Every structure is written in C-alpha cells, then in structure tokens.
Amino acid sequence: MKKLKEGASRDELKSQGMAAVIDASFEVAPGEIFVVMGLSGSGKSTLIRTLNGIQPPTEGAVEIFGQDITAINPRQLRSIRREKISMVFQHFALLPHRTVGQNAAYALEVRGINRADREAKAEEALQLVGLGGYAGYYPHELSGGMRQRVGLARALAAETELMLMDEAFSALDPLIRKEMQDQLLELQQELGKTIVFITHDLNEAMRLGNRIAVMRDGRIVQNGTTEEILNDPANDYVAQFIQDVDRTRVLTARDVKEPPVALLGAEQGPRAAHRLMREHQTSALCVVDQAKRLQGVVYETDAAEGVATGKDTLEGLIRPMPTTAPQTVLAELLTAAAEHDAGVAVVDSDGRLEGVIPRVTLLSALADPSSGDFQTIPEEVQV
Secondary structure: OHHHHOOOOOHHHHHHOOOOOOOOOOOOOOOOEEEEEOOOOOOHHHHHHHHOOOOOOOOOOOEEOOEEHHHOOHHHHHHHHHHHEEEEOOOOOOOOOOOHHHHHOHHHHHHOOOHHHHHHHHHHHHHHOOOOOOOOOOHHHOOHHHHHHHHHHHHHHOOOOEEEEEOOOOOOOHHHHHHHHHHHHHHHHHHOOEEEEEEOOHHHHHHHOOEEEEEEOOEEEEEEOHHHHHHOOOOHHHHHHHOOOOHHHOOEHHHHOEOOOOEEEOOOOHHHHHHHHHHHOOOEEEEEOOOOEEEEEEEHHHHHHHHHOOOOOOOOOOEOOOEEOOOOEHHHOHHHHHHOOOOEEEEOOOOEEEEEEOHHHHHHHOEOOOOOOEOOOOHHHOO
16 A cells, blocks of 8 residues: 555556555535546446445545445445445346346335335336336346346436446447437436446547546546546546547537627617627627527628618518537537538527537537547538
C-alpha cells in the first residue's frame, strides 16, 4: 500500500499480489448515470463489487447514502443490499427453474414482501421494460435481449435507490444492445434512478453517462462529462482511447449550443431588426414572444425589404427555423443545419429558446481537438 501511494504501478508489485483498484475516489450524485469504463483488466468490475460489499477494499471507505459499508456488520450489509442496492449482471443471472415473473419478484421475496404485492410490483416492472404478459414464461423461452430485460425488471421491481449495472448489455448483439440503451435512457427520464454502469465500450459510455470515469491499470485517469473527455482528454491514453469515437452520435445539441447574439421580440418591427443585426454583425435573428418561445427567424434581406417598404411589424417577414431538443445527437442535426442559413434552434419541451447552433459551430464540434481533423460526415446525413 505504501508503494502504491508513492506512485508505483501494479505491474511493479505483482509479485506481492494484484492491486485491482488503486485510490479510486469519486462521488455519484442522486439521479445520475455514472459510467465506469476501461479495457479488460482495468479494474472496473472489481470496483463495482466494492460498491455492494462483495469485495471489501484493502484500504479506504465506500459510503452508500452516507453510510460506510466497510464499517458495518454482515447483517447490516445484507439489509442495505436488500433495501437500497440492486444489480443487473452481464449474463442475466436469472434462476432457470423460476418463471419470468418469479425472477422479477425475487428481490422482493427475499425482502419478505407478501406474494400478491410482489407479483403486482414485478408485473409493473415487466410492463416498464416491454415484457408485459410474459410473467408465466421461463427464461429459456426468451431471447437474449428479453432475458436481459428481465434482469432489468428485477432491479426496477426492487425499487432501490441505487442500481449497479456490470457490463449489463455487452452480451447482446449490436441492434438489441442499442434498444436496451434506448430503454434505459427512457426509464431514467421517468424514474430518475442513481446508476453506476460498467462498460468497456466507449460509445456506450458516451451515450449513457452523465459523467464517465476512465480506468487504466486500476486507477481512474479521468473523470468528467462526455464533452470534457472528448474535448480535453487528461493524457495521451485517454486521447488515444477516444480517437475513433463517432462524435456526431455522442455529442448532443446541449453540448454545443450557444446563446443567441441577440433576440428580437415578436412585437418589434423591421427597423429594430435591421438595427440589431448591424450592431451585432449578424445576418439573422431569432424571434421570440414574451415567454421566450421561438416564433422563427428574420433574415437581414427581409428586414431591409421591410424597412424599404415602410412595414411597421414583422408580419410576413418571420421565416420558419428548424428546432431540436437539447438531448438530440449532432448526427440528426446535420441535414437541417445544411439547409438553413440560420442554423438550428435548441428549444425545451415548451418551445422556449435555450440556444442556437450555427453551421460553423456544428462543423467545429466535429473536429478532433487533438488533431484538428474533421470526422467524416455519415453518408445518410450528407447534403
């Protein structure tokens, strides 16, 4: 331990044993998907096993909701596992002799919940993951993706605050894996669970994680948001790790949006529009109402024509502007940005303007900051 604290690598100390996780310090916020990723042997699976007490740390503490689980007795640890932590495994870990419904209700059974209540909660969880009506089937009668959904339903039925997911989707084929990722994100929007997700797939980590911890040889070498890791890798290892990431399918509108240089009120006229455009040296302005809901865009040529013809209002001058939600990935914005000079507006669920994405900003986001090279735009969105 002393040598590790002094900076020795685990390879230098392998004759004394394997240091699987070394000084891995982090916090996970309530309602966050915290992803731990790294290559095989980086220590990520050992790390997640320390979070539910399966693997006690040699030194240090693991606090779950403020309680140090390394300093409690086995009975207390079992209670925390039953009440506060659920786990989704890579290879499903379903009981083959039990039905889908019984598997989904298993954690509740262990907790002592009566049969009627646990069956109702299990069915509710199966409905959430798209397996309503499958409670009477057995695991061998389901596809791999469906069995993984049963594992997820079991974790949801337990109604714990914390979910640990250890390579939960890595055994699935790519299409089903994407479906499971989509479903997890949809469920997270609805339920707001606190999730620690382990993966070796960088694209999966970037897609799911609010924050990502990158591990190498037992140590966390960078901990940050998707944008921070893509745009500011901590070292050459992380930079090499992310060089093949498809940035168009990882970065979202929220990551690259900018505040508009100026806004035009819907009640204003072409003279005000023309003056604002000159002052801010822009060729277009977003038009919003008093609640900041986007009404469209006014271009400089239209404003100048309105001034020349003596118009007092923006009626007939406001043109449609493409909009997107903050969570939309950039790959879905390229066509709209190419077809509209003003770029794309980012709006919330009520249509209020959150920011804009000019063409140049979108193109800049596609560049690898370490090399300055632009990624190839996918064929399906080339214009």
